[in-house]
Amino acid sequence: MKIIKNKKFLAKPCEPVPKEKFDWIRGILHRELLIKTNAVGIAANQLGIPYRAFAMRYEKRILVFINPKITDRWGDELFLKEKCLSLKKQYKVKRCMYIRVTDDYHTKGHTMALTNYAAQVFQHETDHIDGITIQTRSELDGKS
Numbered sequence: 001m002k003i004i005k006n007k008k009f010l011a012k013p014c015e016p017v018p019k020e021k022f023d024w025i026r027g028i029l030h031r032e033l034l035i036k037t038n039a040v041g042i043a044a045n046q047l048g049i050p051y052r053a054f055a056m057r058y059e060k061r062i063l064v065f066i067n068p069k070i071t072d073r074w075g076d077e078l079f080l081k082e083k084c085l086s087l088k089k090q091y092k093v094k095r096c097m098y099i100r101v102t103d104d105y106h107t108k109g110h111t112m113a114l115t116n117y118a119a120q121v122f123q124h125e126t127d128h129i130d131g132i133t134i135q136t137r138s139e140l141d142g143k144s
Helices: 019-035 116-129 134-140
Strands: 041-043 053-058 061-066 069-082 091-102 112-115
Touching (some): 019 041, 053 116, 112 116, 116 134
């Protein structure tokens, strides 16, 4: 599938994934991240699918999160350089290094702690489905 670069489309917050579409969207995201070996994560809206879901590489596996939420953040916030499949430039954005997350698929309503790089990737992909690109996040953080 082609990566969406249209900023208007990417700026729209995504809709929750209905339960009957969980397996369908999980399959697409898993397959696309396998194909895009240079990527650490991919959000559904980057593939033209306006749903709250993404896949990310984590400890040599691909995890798919459906209707994800960050439930807690703690510890240091750092300005980190990030790249994106949908944008040409690299941007500096502020990310928390410790987060607790949940979703309707992978964690099945339980929480999971993510730290460091995994926390950064989860926040990047969550921003995507909230309609926030790293360019916008950089501007919000005052680093553009």
